[in-house]
Amino acid sequence: MIEINHLSKKYRRGGWALHDVTLTLNEGMVGLLGPNGAGKSSLMRILATLVPPTAGEATINGIPLRKAEDIRGMIGYLPQQFQVYPQLTGAEYLDYVGEMKGMNDRKRRKAEIDRLLEEVNLQDKAGKRVRTYSGGMKRRLGIAQALLGSPQVLIVDEPTAGLDPEERVRFRNLLTRFSLGRIVLLSTHIVADIESNCRQIAVLDRGRVRMSGDLAELQDYGRGKVWEGIVSEEQFARLDPMSVVSTRRSEQGLLCRVIGEAPPSGSDGVLVRPTLEDGYLALLRTSQREGARGYE
Numbered sequence: 001m002i003e004i005n006h007l008s009k010k011y012r013r014g015g016w017a018l019h020d021v022t023l024t025l026n027e028g029m030v031g032l033l034g035p036n037g038a039g040k041s042s043l044m045r046i047l048a049t050l051v052p053p054t055a056g057e058a059t060i061n062g063i064p065l066r067k068a069e070d071i072r073g074m075i076g077y078l079p080q081q082f083q084v085y086p087q088l089t090g091a092e093y094l095d096y097v098g099e100m101k102g103m104n105d106r107k108r109r110k111a112e113i114d115r116l117l118e119e120v121n122l123q124d125k126a127g128k129r130v131r132t133y134s135g136g137m138k139r140r141l142g143i144a145q146a147l148l149g150s151p152q153v154l155i156v157d158e159p160t161a162g163l164d165p166e167e168r169v170r171f172r173n174l175l176t177r178f179s180l181g182r183i184v185l186l187s188t189h190i191v192a193d194i195e196s197n198c199r200q201i202a203v204l205d206r207g208r209v210r211m212s213g214d215l216a217e218l219q220d221y222g223r224g225k226v227w228e229g230i231v232s233e234e235q236f237a238r239l240d241p242m243s244v245v246s247t248r249r250s251e252q253g254l255l256c257r258v259i260g261e262a263p264p265s266g267s268d269g270v271l272v273r274p275t276l277e278d279g280y281l282a283l284l285r286t287s288q289r290e291g292a293r294g295y296e
């Protein structure tokens with residue numbers, strides 16, 4: 001279990017990245033969702049003991065963050081900007097990471113590395129130097145190094161960025177399998193990444209927790225706020241662009257899906273069932289409106 005209590009972070013050259021974050025994260029896949037600059041990476045870097053919080057505290061499986069060595073022995077971490085020595089091959093790099101993680105048995109280390117290379121679909125590239133890898137391949141190598149040693153807690157920062165759709169699906173399935181009996185904390189701003197497999201979701205926006213709960217709870221934020229209706233091109237031009245979720249051309253005009261308190265003006269729109277993405281967008285709109293009114 002990860003328990004985060006009143007955690008705040010202020011960077012020396014910057015403002016507050018996290019404000020009073022309190023969260024309890026349980027076993028299974030946990031999705032940390034939020035727009036750019038929400039504070040997701042800051043929270044993950046703090047949990048990975050790479051940067052200290054300004055205030056507050058957290059424990060991972062009962063161990064406080066100040067015991068950094070113990071925490072690092074328990075977690076796997078994939079940072080958003082993952083750097084590898086370009087002159088090493090993928091297999092050499094993983095071997096090095098395995099040694100650093102204290103996997104001293106050579107044979108077992110090699111067996112696990114071979115299995116992981118297959119899981120991330122890099123087995124054919126294992127002997128090639130990392131500098132010849134594409135961005136997506138480097139990302140997959142990063143995923144493999146985080147999984148090495150089967151850590152109890154896996155923290156992955158936007159792991160699917162740069163992966164093609166097929167690899168994305170493969171990776172989601174890999175994480176879901178891995179999360180059995182473990183905590184996998186995954187940050188993303190893409191709702192589809194957490195749609196099917198997360199037991200718990202926390203939404204951050206401008207450093208604050210805006211919701212924490214399950215998929216149904218997030219979806220519910222869109223209840224009574226998602227409308228579909230047909231509008232003309234002129235009416236469309238007058239709609240608040242922030243409220244329009246999607247548009248499709250039809251014979252009668254533009255079929256618009258909007259988030260708001262009323263149907264798209266000029267249409268006889270109807271309320272529709274929100275998707276998870278609608279729920280997320282509705283929550284963000286409320287949070288941003290409150291921010292603009294100075295309620296925080």
Ligand SMILES: Nc1ncnc2c1ncn2[C@@H]1O[C@H](COP(=O)(O)OP(=O)(O)OP(=O)(O)O)[C@@H](O)[C@H]1O
Pocket residue numbers: 011012013014015016017034035036037038039040041042043080189
């Ligand atoms: N080292 C730093 N020094 C100063 N400010 C920083 C630093 N790192 C992050 N910030 C600021 O802290 C805030 C939160 O950034 P953070 O990277 O944690 O958000 P994020 O949710 O991961 O965003 P993204 O999805 O864009 O990666 C932003 O305003 C960012 O500019």
